[in-house]
Amino acid sequence: AAMGPDMEPLLLAWSYFRRRKFQLCADLCTQMLEKSPYDQAAWILKARALTEMVYIDEIDVDQEGIAEMILDENAIAQVPRPGTSLKLPVTNQTGGPSQAIRPITQAGRPITGFLRPSTQSGRPGTMEQAIRTPRTAYTARPITSSGRFVRMGTASMLTSPDGPFINLSRLNLTKYSQKPKLAKALFEYIFHHENDIKTALDLAALSTEHSQYKDWWWKVQIGKCYYRLGMYREAEKQFKSALKQQEMVDTFLYLAKVYISLDQPVTALTLYKQGLDKFPGEVTLLCGIARIYEEMNNIPSATEYYKEVLKQDNTHVEAIACIGSNHFYSDQPEVALRFYRRLLQMGVYNCQLFNNLGLCCFYAQQYDMTLTSFERALSLAENEEETADVWYNLGHVAVGIGDTNLAHQCFRLALVNNNHHAEAYNNLAVLEMRKGHVEQARALLQTASSLAPHMYEPHFNFATVSDKIGDLQRSYVAAQKSEAAFPDHVDTQHLIKQLKQHFAML
Amino acid sequence: MAEMKSMFREVLPKQDIGQLSVEDVTTMVLCKPKLLPLKSLTLEKLEKMQQAAQDTIRQQEMAEKEQ
Numbered sequence: 001a002a003m004g005p006d007m008e009p010l011l012l013a014w015s016y017f018r019r020r021k022f023q024l025c026a027d028l029c030t031q032m033l034e035k036s037p038y039d040q041a042a043w044i045l046k047a048r049a050l051t052e053m054v055y056i057d058e059i060d061v062d063q064e065g066i067a068e069m070i071l072d073e074n075a076i077a078q079v080p081r082p083g084t085s086l087k088l089p090v091t092n093q094t095g096g097p098s099q100a101i102r103p104i105t106q107a108g109r110p111i112t113g114f115l116r117p118s119t120q121s122g123r124p125g126t127m128e129q130a131i132r133t134p135r136t137a138y139t140a141r142p143i144t145s146s147g148r149f150v151r152m153g154t155a156s157m158l159t160s161p162d163g164p165f166i167n168l169s170r171l172n173l174t175k176y177s178q179k180p181k182l183a184k185a186l187f188e189y190i191f192h193h194e195n196d197i198k199t200a201l202d203l204a205a206l207s208t209e210h211s212q213y214k215d216w217w218w219k220v221q222i223g224k225c226y227y228r229l230g231m232y233r234e235a236e237k238q239f240k241s242a243l244k245q246q247e248m249v250d251t252f253l254y255l256a257k258v259y260i261s262l263d264q265p266v267t268a269l270t271l272y273k274q275g276l277d278k279f280p281g282e283v284t285l286l287c288g289i290a291r292i293y294e295e296m297n298n299i300p301s302a303t304e305y306y307k308e309v310l311k312q313d314n315t316h317v318e319a320i321a322c323i324g325s326n327h328f329y330s331d332q333p334e335v336a337l338r339f340y341r342r343l344l345q346m347g348v349y350n351c352q353l354f355n356n357l358g359l360c361c362f363y364a365q366q367y368d369m370t371l372t373s374f375e376r377a378l379s380l381a382e383n384e385e386e387t388a389d390v391w392y393n394l395g396h397v398a399v400g401i402g403d404t405n406l407a408h409q410c411f412r413l414a415l416v417n418n419n420h421h422a423e424a425y426n427n428l429a430v431l432e433m434r435k436g437h438v439e440q441a442r443a444l445l446q447t448a449s450s451l452a453p454h455m456y457e458p459h460f461n462f463a464t465v466s467d468k469i470g471d472l473q474r475s476y477v478a479a480q481k482s483e484a485a486f487p488d489h490v491d492t493q494h495l496i497k498q499l500k501q502h503f504a505m506l
Numbered sequence: 507m508a509e510m511k512s513m514f515r516e517v518l519p520k521q522d523i524g525q526l527s528v529e530d531v532t533t534m535v536l537c538k539p540k541l542l543p544l545k546s547l548t549l550e551k552l553e554k555m556q557q558a559a560q561d562t563i564r565q566q567e568m569a570e571k572e573q
Contacts, residue, residue, distance in 0.1 A: 054555060056548055056551060056552060056555075057548055060546065060548040060549075061548070061552075100535075100538075101538060102538070103537065103538050103540055111540065111541070111543065112543055113541065113543055113544065114543050114544050114545075114546065115543040115544065115545045115546060115549055116546045116548065116549055317544060317546075318544075318546065321543065321544045324541075325541045325543075328541055329541075343544070348544065350544070350545075351542070352542035352543065352544050352545070353544065355541075355542045356541045356542060359539050359541060363539075386542070389540060389542055392540065393539050393540060396536075396539040399536065422537075423537035423540065426536070426537045427536050427537055429534075430534045430535075430536055433534055455537065457535050457536070457537050460534075460535060461534045461535060464532050464533075464534055465534070467532075491532050491535075494532065495532060
């Protein structure tokens with residue numbers, strides 16, 4: 001900093017940029033632009049600094065809004081054959097852990113070991129499900145996907161009191177498209193910082209024309225714009241044309257993203273494999289394959305590819321976490337523990353990891369570490385939902401050691417922190433039932449089943465309780481809901497059979 | 507081997523013959539323990555940015571109210 005004032009401002013700004021001190025860089029550029037408003041170097045450097053501040057890898061960004069999902073007319077088949085769609089929760093044909101062991105998400109998939117923007121809450125199957133889903137912090141999704149980006153765009157403008165840095169409506173796009181180097185940085189600014197996809201598309205279209213359709217980079221950018229605008233078929237054309245000119249890993253990933261949005265996982269898989277022929281052992285491609293298999297509920301194949309990822313990159317957090325959770329839910333907590341310990345060694349230090357370590361330790365009978373891990377998880381929790389989940393899991397430890405009072409308190413604490421924790425309601429009901437409090441248990445179960453209609457446990461438990469007190473009609477209704485949520489559940493089938501016999505006798 | 511076999515004789519209970527299974531009593535089920543998924547870097551950055559944006563908006567609203 002002592003050298004600062006003596007240095008050439010542009011060089012200093014450039015140095016800030018390279019050291020990723022983007023705010024300092026932008027501020028310095030602003031000063032330079034006040035002195036000489038037509039300094040192109042300072043102008044473009046500022047645009048790049050502002051872009052970097054809000055830059056998110058476009059490949060990872062994929063949050064569908066309710067509107068996109070429900071009004072989706074891109075899917076080819078309304079009733080796809082099993083194994084060719086990401087939309088229907090595939091029944092467990094591949095030998096992965098059953099629903100009785102591994103919890104599922106609202107979309108009917110087994111919970112994953114790793115959370116990305118697009119896995120955040122899964123697709124609800126129907127409009128009713130989408131709207132009725134409780135809008136907690138976990139599951140709330142924007143009405144349209146552009147909503148989130150608009151919010152972030154306005155927020156970035158709020159921070160600059162003099163209005164936006166570049167007034168897009170007054171920009172002469174044709175002029176900039178003649179200068180390819182400026183145009184590329186400007187495009188990224190418009191796309192990432194302003195989130196004005198239409199203007200970005202205009203600039204990209206002019207630029208690709210100027211390059212006589214010979215620059216693959218512009219084709220990829222046009223494809224990205226089309227994708228954001230929901231024009232998947234047009235995006236596909238651009239990416240394919242770009243791939244013909246220059247094969248790039250990113251382009252393969254973008255194209256696969258298009259196919260996933262079109263609900264064609266099998267085509268996406270083939271594409272990834274084509275990509276692997278050109279770029280053998282490429283981690284992002286391998287990981288893409290594993291994610292699709294996981295979403296299609298084909299856990300063995302997913303694990304196989306995650307292992308392939310780890311052969312190439314043994315510090316890949318996603319692969320380690322997914323393999324770890326697979327081991328945990330296939331009754332090998334001690335193996336899972338080794339994977340999570342590896343993450344700890346690598347420097348991952350958060351609530352989720354310590355919670356998982358605590359669970360693995362408990363089920364692998366390493367009792368000395370269990371409670372300390374959970375304590376650490378509680379102290380690292382960043383919001384109330386995380387705290388609730390840790391208390392919920394602690395409740396299981398308490399159930400495991402037979403301390404029902406502690407378990408009761410843990411599940412209560414989970415509910416204090418997150419009033420929408422359906423699992424905690426269900427488990428609390430089971431504990432109440434053991435004490436003989438039928439009415440309380442029934443009320444808790446009703447809450448649980450309305451919060452999470454995709455879980456079979458509350459339905460089944462409600463059916464069991466109702467059956468015991470002789471309310472056969474309600475029991476039958478609940479049992480059928482349970483069967484819909486988990487068709488292979490043997491106890492539910494027994495109960496339904498029993499009830500049918502009762503009804504036949506009447 | 508033949509001698510060994512003769513040493514042990516099978517014992518069949520005289521009463522309750524054939525009770526090899528006990529009828530299953532349906533019990534209530536607990537929801538299972540939940541491993542928490544780790545968050546990707548992109549997701550963490552998105553959440554941080556959204557949080558920061560919300561904070562800025564809230565601050566500006568507060569400032570407007572005070573005026």
